[in-house]
Amino acid sequence: MITEKAHAKINLALDVIGKRPDNYHDLRMVMTTIDLYDRLTFEVISEDKIILSTNRYYLPNDDRNLVYKTAKLIKDMYAINVGLKIHIHKSIPVAAGLAGGSTDAASTIKALNQLFQLNMDMDKMMEIGKQIGSDVPFCLYGKTALVEGVGDIITPLPYVPRCWVVLVKPHFGVSTKEIFQNVKLEGINHPDVDQVVNAIKNNDYYGMCQHAGNSLESITFTLYPEVERIKQKLLSLGVDLALMSGSGPTVYALVLNEERAKRIKNSFDKKRYEVYAVRIRG
Numbered sequence: 001m002i003t004e005k006a007h008a009k010i011n012l013a014l015d016v017i018g019k020r021p022d023n024y025h026d027l028r029m030v031m032t033t034i035d036l037y038d039r040l041t042f043e044v045i046s047e048d049k050i051i052l053s054t055n056r057y058y059l060p061n062d063d064r065n066l067v068y069k070t071a072k073l074i075k076d077m078y079a080i081n082v083g084l085k086i087h088i089h090k091s092i093p094v095a096a097g098l099a100g101g102s103t104d105a106a107s108t109i110k111a112l113n114q115l116f117q118l119n120m121d122m123d124k125m126m127e128i129g130k131q132i133g134s135d136v137p138f139c140l141y142g143k144t145a146l147v148e149g150v151g152d153i154i155t156p157l158p159y160v161p162r163c164w165v166v167l168v169k170p171h172f173g174v175s176t177k178e179i180f181q182n183v184k185l186e187g188i189n190h191p192d193v194d195q196v197v198n199a200i201k202n203n204d205y206y207g208m209c210q211h212a213g214n215s216l217e218s219i220t221f222t223l224y225p226e227v228e229r230i231k232q233k234l235l236s237l238g239v240d241l242a243l244m245s246g247s248g249p250t251v252y253a254l255v256l257n258e259e260r261a262k263r264i265k266n267s268f269d270k271k272r273y274e275v276y277a278v279r280i281r282g
Contacts, residue, residue, distance in 0.1 A: 004107035008098040095173025097246030106139035159282035161205035164261035179247040209241035220248040
């Protein structure tokens with residue numbers, strides 16, 4: 001049996017550059033990981049099938065689940081004729097802009113590589129990851145990076161300055177597809193990604209916070225006004241940065257002090273929001 005931790009990600013910058021002929025969008029993003037994670041266990045069984053279980057009743061346990069889809073793809077690719085029992089202990093919120101499904105898929109690739117001694121290098125694992133989802137290659141890398149193209153071009157960056165992350169997610173999910181369908185390039189904000197990259201390279205926490213931005217915020221805010229209300233409340237509490245992650249609806253705040261992070265977390269109604277205070281990993 002193998003156990004993997006699958007860490008969530010946040011976007012410190014997300015810029016939509018343009019639309020490609022295949023209808024996907026070219027992006028420039030700065031991404032990092034945080035200490036919020038799912039825990040996955042993998043066990044080989046003799047019967048040639050995939051048995052997937054989770055601690056969340058609403059998660060599918062068939063090929064609608066990226067873990068199942070990833071395991072089946074690798075089994076078929078390498079003609080593996082034994083089965084797998086996989087359990088996902090889910091802690092990352094679903095449809096939240098935190099790459100919960102993608103990071104679980106990345107952990108599945110790493111676990112099966114080890115379990116079946118497939119000797120895949122990182123390039124091969126990323127090639128498989130790209131077939132599953134655009135965030136999977138970054139989740140395989142798992143550290144701070146500049147991510148470009150459709151998520152497939154990854155340039156490593158130094159660790160983000162150590163800080164605390166407060167995540168606030170309303171009790172609804174957001175479809176990434178829906179948000180991107182509403183992108184109008186001339187009407188969105190374009191953050192200065194290079195300034196964010198330079199601030200991280202210089203270990204400049206406040207510079208990183210000053211230049212962070214997300215092109216998709218205005219679209220999600222229009223469709224889901226509650227997300228903007230969360231951001232405004234975080235800003236009113238005097239955080240160093242409040243920003244939506246991915247296509248939302250999770251908004252996160254950065255602060256340097258653990259006690260402050262916990263106070264901010266406790267200011268949100270747990271009946272209305274999922275709220276976490278965790279360290280940045282980088």
